[in-house]
Amino acid sequence: MRDELFIRGEVPMTKSEVRSISISKLELSKSSVLYDVGAGTGSVSIEAALSMAEGTAYAIEKKNEAIELIYKNIEKFSTSNVIVTEGEAPEVLLNLPVPTHAFIGGTSGNMDSVLDLLLNKNPDIRIVINVIALESLQDVMDWLKKKQIEAEIVHVQISKAKTAGRYHMMMGNNPVYVVSFGGNT
Amino acid sequence: MRDELFIRGEVPMTKSEVRSISISKLELSKSSVLYDVGAGTGSVSIEAALSMAEGTAYAIEKKNEAIELIYKNIEKFSTSNVIVTEGEAPEVLLNLPVPTHAFIGGTSGNMDSVLDLLLNKNPDIRIVINVIALESLQDVMDWLKKKQIEAEIVHVQISKAKTAGRYHMMMGNNPVYVVSFGGNT
Amino acid sequence: MRDELFIRGEVPMTKSEVRSISISKLELSKSSVLYDVGAGTGSVSIEAALSMAEGTAYAIEKKNEAIELIYKNIEKFSTSNVIVTEGEAPEVLLNLPVPTHAFIGGTSGNMDSVLDLLLNKNPDIRIVINVIALESLQDVMDWLKKKQIEAEIVHVQISKAKTAGRYHMMMGNNPVYVVSFGGNT
């Protein structure tokens, strides 16, 4: 789905191409239960929810500004299967239904405890993480090593043409690491 | 969908990440009619077909080796809505039903006539093109300019970790240009 | 040389990494005569000049703002072998000494006539071109094809860490095509 379709404000949003890759790597089924941790504008929750007729996406977010945007986007896309969950992970995840999938787009430094909880809730969970900071990548890799989990790690670098007169100039996006693991396939 | 899921042989295949981006940019609906021109292993046709309950994907391919692989992959995924069409574009497209969408992954140098025919068949068609050679990008851009169509042009550069002992080495894939335009959104 | 070393103003500057690659691909000798066409801040001229004890770099530039910056940078680095040449290429190149090397960082759309003149002045000239727009890349490739010259074409994508608290976030630069050909090696 195009980025322009979402109401965005100033909240950072996973860009279209990285969102497509991440949702594809989630390998959702029709009735998955997805946690979208650090949901931002809700773009991942909504795009995922639209593809799951009987599934549910929990959009977990702590910032008020972002939460408002998620509600606006849910309304815009009339998605009835996105549930906004206000609060901070991992605490706020405790009382939610058992997840089959999780997308982590932002965790404010408590990556370990979030990943621990997700794995506790469902040892077969499939998790996809978007990482921008090198330190967050370290945190994820350290956790994976401790748990002896082998993940797929992909570095995505997108540039996009901007029109300037008769010219198309390629503008570089910021690169994103997409880490994926788990699931029972 | 993971690349390993498809039966591949020696036939070149659009890699998982680029396929996810391309299918997302197609913006298929439940009942789309998709031409997959230069279908290769059929991976785009099959992944697209699985997302269209009532739609049809035409996998157009001229090479025997590839055609066999498409049939094998159709069988493997039990997709009943992929129709293999043997022959060379644009000629072979003439008698197919009007398309709503087209993916072009390979055209052996007749990009112009293929694009002309697609636009003739449906002026509102949405087209996504994967381009590897700089000359093919030129061909597409020249055609777009002649038709005064403004397209989105994205350069996708993926690298993927390969495990070597305790190390993860990032291995660079070949970059792909993804060009998208048209549709009535 | 670090970008911060140059006085820059608002004038676009070839970034450090691309400048290093481009100057290396010029394969200058101690006594080369270099044209720097579209010199901008003069960073390429100055870095090249510092490596050529007996050579000369002609910094060709038409914009007043940029010309002033070149003079300031020459003063800052005390480079006596950079000669500022005000005016537009190719005309302004006619009366300059025969070049052994040329770097083209910007040509405002007259790529063909600039390349024609350079090759006329010295059929053995070595040329390195930085291209950002896809149309400029087309122009260069069309000219190379017409002249039956085989060039090296390299796509350079740099991202650089920005510190944010305890985090290093990788920020993507805009990609640059570096095209190199000629010379008698």
Add this chain to the structure above:
Amino acid sequence: MRDELFIRGEVPMTKSEVRSISISKLELSKSSVLYDVGAGTGSVSIEAALSMAEGTAYAIEKKNEAIELIYKNIEKFSTSNVIVTEGEAPEVLLNLPVPTHAFIGGTSGNMDSVLDLLLNKNPDIRIVINVIALESLQDVMDWLKKKQIEAEIVHVQISKAKTAGRYHMMMGNNPVYVVSFGGNT
């Protein structure tokens, strides 16, 4: 310098573009003393040595096959200021003259002790490191954090055109992290 100029065998070599960037970031002066740790084919030592009229490059390498190649390349380029030092870092570095600069292209997992020794020998040393594995990047970043040194971290992704008939296909190289710090500028 072009990769083809060096005698290579099967030994991995820093590619031309990354070598240009790395040597540029070393900021060598005419009389620098450079350690090239994990010298491989000697390409960095030789290219650096050619730019230092009165400086010396120590090519440190433990593998016999690589050492032979370094000697061959020294002969080919007639560089009298490259000194081959056989053995493993950090031990082999102990008796060498105090370095002003170091390039680390490979350390077989003892990154910490090598960096410690370099900094001990000269607190003002300027160091440039090429890293391919994510774990090596972690090692370097952990060490930098411990020492409270702020470094520049750059991710370099190069792709290069390969001619196939009338086409230029862009082929992706493996990405490299270039980490630079220190020096008294």
